Amino acid sequence: MTSIAELVSAAGGVLRKRDLVALGATDRRLTHAVRSGSVRRPRRGWYSTLSPADRRFQAVRIGGRLSGAAALFECGAWLQRRPPLTVSVPANASRLRPRRRARVVWDGRDICDRGSLTSVDPRDALVRAICELDFLDAVAVVDWALHTGLIELDDLPRLLAHLPRDAQRIIGWVDPKTQSILESLVRTRERLRGNQVEIQCRLSNGQLLDLLINGIVGLETDGREFHESSFEVDRRKDCVIIGDGYLPLRASASMVLRDADRLSRAIETLLTIHNDPPPSRPDILDLARPLPGRGRRPWRLGRVPCRADRTRFPCPA
Template sequence: MDHLLGEVRAAGGVARVASLRARGHSRRTIENAVSSRALTRPRNGWVAMPGADPLLVAAARAGVVLTCHTQARRLGLWVLEERPVHVAAPPHRHVGEVKRDTHVHWARPLVPRHPDALVDPIENVLVIAAACLPREEALTIWEAALRLELVERWSFERMPLPSSARDVLAECSSHSDSGLETLIPVRLRFLRLPIRQQVWLAGHPVDFLIGDRLVLQIDGGHHVGAQRRSDIAHDARLTLMGFHVIRIDYVQVVTRWPEVHDVIVRAIAQGLHRAA
């Protein structure tokens, strides 16, 4: 039985019985594990370890896969806000019971799903996110996936992407180091000004250079202590060189954007983005 439990654990804590049987585990061994409560049975044809990821157990019970922002969050991608669980199933397939606020995507998958899968392949996650989520939120997820090399851009470009996914892919930048940096160009596009990322000025890269002289810096949680002192010194050097620096943080971008917007547009109105 220990070998069986090790196989289920290696599968993420939830496994399909047919696959366990194919790997040599007898029906009796599996039934004994369920009878002794070493395993549970979320649904006929599936077993799970006690304490397994509730999302995976629920997916097995319903006959769906986790996808869109739900799977993106599980992969550690930058998700802008909390939403109800999103799952996917092939069109016209009957699924088991899901929670009332669960959103089911009935889309035909771009990448075929294995019968053992309880999570969508990353390509499907991104394609569904592009069609489902607001553009800026989808873009943050896509850029994070590309940045972490969960998917290769050249490979993705060769697939028959729907127009919504192809549009997001075309907009993806390789310069953003975080989800926050992904949002800024999208939100400032209306200015119709050059917005360059990771430009080296005075010996250090700046997050954004708007026009010729307006610098926008985004502070993360690590901008404290020695890092903070270095940032202040760099800001001073930029000021002496004729640049104007606006420094903002995570909370301002995510929850107080109108305030940031007002500061930036007023700086533009004063011509602070122009070279002297």
């Protein structure tokens, strides 16, 4: 006979009592499972095999499901740090258990009808996460969603239609060709500095270059810290980058995540010592620039520069 713990684990770690009863569980078996410690009750009528430290367990204990960046973090989204706990509950929810440093949001029936017992649908979580995170992380999670196939670029405007009008302009900052959070962070930082960045450029030997900045600096992320086994291959690729007329630069994950200013100064130095004039940057001039946020959202996007602004300020700061 299948145990209660096996039934709950097969359902993702959390299951309601009525679902267990439909599977043949009795009150006696449920009581024995709780007393033996094979399952826990985060809330009356709910049974779980998850650890109490698990955020899914905590969300159910409060009375809802994970939402926003907290839900995307459990899915493996590209985030620099663990986000605060956000819990989605129905609009008519009651008897919630408060928890310090946890944010509770009330969602409509359309959102409540999607997702799992522990998390809202990842698409709904993505929309909320965009307004929770800072600008770099917000762009990164959208890049992640496009990279993993969670959403398609053509479907993104419809998905973001419920966001404020300025937040919808984040579409101009994402790139579906991005392969990692490191590429996303470097690309956004350099574009904010007025540089043109191309992703996954093909070299003369057919290999792909992670980032090409202003058509001058060929930047490869991860470096030897994660590519120890391919050290020789990476050095040969550097020779190809030089042979194609670019200045090679390699950055480890720790440099991108924790020493971004030094990396940016190195890029600017390489751009400065290069004798060729910088290329035109129409994609940068057409972007709405991030500004300090208002209310809960830590950022907002300004208007797209008009033609007169582009003449006065060819490289927006």
